[in-house]
Amino acid sequence: MEITVPLGPQHPALKEPANYIFKVDGEIVTECVINQGYNHRGIEKAFEARDYNSGLYLAERICGICSITHNTCMAQGVEELLGIVAPRKALLMRCLMGEAERVHSHLLLLGVAAHLMGFDTMFMYIWRDRELIMDILEEISGNRVNYCMNTVGGVRRDLSENAKKLIFDSLPILEERTKYYLHVAENEPTFLARTQGVGMLPKKVAKALCAVGPTARGSGVEADIRKTDPYAAYPEIPFDAIVDNGCDALARLKVRILELFESYKIMRYCVENWPKEGDIRVKAQKRVPAGEVVSKYEAPRGEDIFYIKSNGSDKPERIKVRAPTMANLPATEYMTIGGYLADLPITLGAIDPCFSCTDRVMIVKEKSEDVTVMEYDDLIRYAKKYYENPANRRRR
Amino acid sequence: MSSEGETKMDESKKAPSKNVGEMKKEEKASKPDKKTETKAEPDKSTSKPGGKSEKEKVVEKKIEKGADKKEEKIEKEAKDEKKVEKEEKKESKVEKKAEPQENAPVTAKGAVKVVEGVAEKLDVLKKYGEPKLEGILKGKLEREFGPKVNVSVTRRHRIWIATAKEDLHSVVKFLMEDGYDHLTTIASVDLGDKFELLYFLYGKNMVVTVRVLLPRDKPEIETLTNLIPGATRYEREAMDLMGVVFLNHPDPRRLVLSEDWPEGVHPLRKDWQPPVVKGEGERIAKERELEKKGKEGVLWK
Numbered sequence: 001m002e003i004t005v006p007l008g009p010q011h012p013a014l015k016e017p018a019n020y021i022f023k024v025d026g027e028i029v030t031e032c033v034i035n036q037g038y039n040h041r042g043i044e045k046a047f048e049a050r051d052y053n054s055g056l057y058l059a060e061r062i063c064g065i066c067s068i069t070h071n072t073c074m075a076q077g078v079e080e081l082l083g084i085v086a087p088r089k090a091l092l093m094r095c096l097m098g099e100a101e102r103v104h105s106h107l108l109l110l111g112v113a114a115h116l117m118g119f120d121t122m123f124m125y126i127w128r129d130r131e132l133i134m135d136i137l138e139e140i141s142g143n144r145v146n147y148c149m150n151t152v153g154g155v156r157r158d159l160s161e162n163a164k165k166l167i168f169d170s171l172p173i174l175e176e177r178t179k180y181y182l183h184v185a186e187n188e189p190t191f192l193a194r195t196q197g198v199g200m201l202p203k204k205v206a207k208a209l210c211a212v213g214p215t216a217r218g219s220g221v222e223a224d225i226r227k228t229d230p231y232a233a234y235p236e237i238p239f240d241a242i243v244d245n246g247c248d249a250l251a252r253l254k255v256r257i258l259e260l261f262e263s264y265k266i267m268r269y270c271v272e273n274w275p276k277e278g279d280i281r282v283k284a285q286k287r288v289p290a291g292e293v294v295s296k297y298e299a300p301r302g303e304d305i306f307y308i309k310s311n312g313s314d315k316p317e318r319i320k321v322r323a324p325t326m327a328n329l330p331a332t333e334y335m336t337i338g339g340y341l342a343d344l345p346i347t348l349g350a351i352d353p354c355f356s357c358t359d360r361v362m363i364v365k366e367k368s369e370d371v372t373v374m375e376y377d378d379l380i381r382y383a384k385k386y387y388e389n390p391a392n393r394r395r396r
Numbered sequence: 397m398s399s400e401g402e403t404k405m406d407e408s409k410k411a412p413s414k415n416v417g418e419m420k421k422e423e424k425a426s427k428p429d430k431k432t433e434t435k436a437e438p439d440k441s442t443s444k445p446g447g448k449s450e451k452e453k454v455v456e457k458k459i460e461k462g463a464d465k466k467e468e469k470i471e472k473e474a475k476d477e478k479k480v481e482k483e484e485k486k487e488s489k490v491e492k493k494a495e496p497q498e499n500a501p502v503t504a505k506g507a508v509k510v511v512e513g514v515a516e517k518l519d520v521l522k523k524y525g526e527p528k529l530e531g532i533l534k535g536k537l538e539r540e541f542g543p544k545v546n547v548s549v550t551r552r553h554r555i556w557i558a559t560a561k562e563d564l565h566s567v568v569k570f571l572m573e574d575g576y577d578h579l580t581t582i583a584s585v586d587l588g589d590k591f592e593l594l595y596f597l598y599g600k601n602m603v604v605t606v607r608v609l610l611p612r613d614k615p616e617i618e619t620l621t622n623l624i625p626g627a628t629r630y631e632r633e634a635m636d637l638m639g640v641v642f643l644n645h646p647d648p649r650r651l652v653l654s655e656d657w658p659e660g661v662h663p664l665r666k667d668w669q670p671p672v673v674k675g676e677g678e679r680i681a682k683e684r685e686l687e688k689k690g691k692e693g694v695l696w697k
Contacts, residue, residue: 037651037652037653044637207577208625209625210624210626210627211626223578228601229553229601229603294554294596305580305596307581307583307594318586320584322580326581326630327580330626330629
């Protein structure tokens with residue numbers, strides 16, 4: 001007898017809104033459908049009403065975790081349309097921030113995965129260590145998330161001596177801890193029992209369903225944009241692309257742990273080779289000549305793509321974003337079939353789903369009952385008033 | 397849950413699950429195919445039956461000679477391609493310690509326009525190197541499809557192919573057999589009287605974009621899911637937001653729009669305006685009107 005099990009869009013076990021419908025025969029899943037669209041915010045449409053520089057900040061807010069991903073991807077696309085190239089400092093900064101973000105995202109997922117398989121001690125260990133990288137991000141950019149680092153033509157902040165020191169101090173600790181996590185992933189019976197042979201995705205299927213990122217690399221597909229279509233300063237940075245032929249959830253998690261080491265390597269390279277002099281940005285004009293461009297970026301979850309079409313004005317004609325989770329959903333539907341119902345959380349978790357990235361449009365009606373809603377003008381007024389006080393001003 | 401809900405769900409999930417389930421069965425049944433390299437097919441014009449005049453025979457001979465040359469060319473190009481691929485692999489190994497290929501020679505045409513009045517100018521080809529594989533693929537496509545395709549190379553790793561919607565499947569099939577088998581996404585653009593669909597294929601480190609134009613009054617095109625199963629969601633997204641109809645799609649449900657969204661309203665089209673909501677929405681609508689008139693009080697300064 002087959003039973004239908006609906007899960008979500010609002011469910012205590014889910015971190016983000018998505019609707020899964022499973023058909024189970026006893027304990028075994030026979031069918032799976034994923035419905036998305038519960039987080040659609042109309043960002044692609046909203047890009048058309050903003051100029052390119054404002055669009056960068058909107059791109060940052062596509063996702064809370066991969067904010068520099070979408071931001072950099074759009075900035076380098078607009079730069080290519082303009083025909084300018086960012087200075088070396090900016091390119092290195094993009095790599096440095098991108099890798100720091102990858103570390104923070106991978107650690108976040110490994111923690112969540114440990115939690116999903118009921119290994120809460122490891123979850124707490126990993127999230128404690130994640131604070132180190134969050135401190136680095138805050139020291140460099142001033143924010144823990146949504147860093148606002150990029151602008152058309154370069155970046156907005158230089159790397160300070162304090163930040164360099166913090167990075168050099170933190171990286172050895174992170175490396176040591178990550179080695180321990182790799183040891184756990186390879187030897188700990190709890191970890192192996194919950195992940196080995198779970199959510200199988202053969203290489204052939206991964207290719208046919210167009211999987212990307214660690215999901216594809218865990219199935220032996222060599223897909224790393226940093227290697228195959230290098231951007232920013234990646235052509236000069238020595239690192240290895242990680243591929244695992246395990247094809248299961250364990251392989252996907254191991255790919256992420258091994259990628260952490262590569263990220264540390266890249267971060268160290270960026271800081272060691274930081275130019276002593278030079279600009280962090282070049283001046284760019286506001287009007288972008290008509291044309292179209294494809295910009296790619298290796299996000300923590302896989303390949304991110306921006307298609308930008310300009311019409312000669314200061315606003316884009318059309319911007320199309322494809323975030324990596326969208327590409328991995330068909331593969332996820334395949335992975336769950338034939339597995340146990342109890343293995344679902346880790347199978348779904350191992351692709352690191354992120355639905356803010358995936359859904360991007362919806363009109364929100366305001367409902368203000370107890371909450372005070374600040375309008376745009378009020379906020380500006382508040383900000384001006386706040387900064388009139390000299391004590392609140394930021395020292396430069 | 398009521399039984400109604402269950403039956404609804406049953407209906408909704410039949411199509412896609414079949415798709416995935418079938419794939420699993422197929423995979424078990426069929427052994428993995430060996431890599432089929434595209435070999436030159438004999439020219440069809442040479443194998444025409446029936447009586448021919450002497451003139452025709454002469455022409456035929458010429459064509460045969462031409463065909464021979466063509467085959468030679470193709471073989472040569474195949475060798476070239478392998479060479480270039482090897483070189484690229486070597487490059488990527490060497491790249492680890494070498495500087496980025498900034499000093500690569502600049503010879504090919506079709507670079508992105510360089511704008512004046514900007515501090516630092518970029519020669520795109522200088523940054524990304526000279527296109528090699530791109531030229532080979534261009535030649536292959538033009539030989540295979542002739543005037544049906546319009547190929548342009550903007551820079552290294554970027555190829556744009558414009559074709560008619562009838563030829564889309566043959567072009568994509570040809571590209572897939574040639575190794576460009578990963579579909580990154582499908583973008584839909586509103587050009588006013590026409591819609592444009594862009595299929596971003598990926599392989600051999602290159603982004604190959606196939607471009608198709610559809611008339612606005614009848615935006616219909618055959619689905620690509622029979623060739624690439626991963627295209628399902630991108631096609632559904634375009635159906636929702638741009639109103640392009642993909643014929644014979646296995647699962648033509650809504651993807652991002654909610655169930656109570658009105659039929660035939662597609663928000664990414666240029667003529668769509670958001671409905672006015674009370675309160676904040678009224679203010680925005682007013683400012684939008686002002687913006688049209690060109691007065692002050694623009695929403696986004």
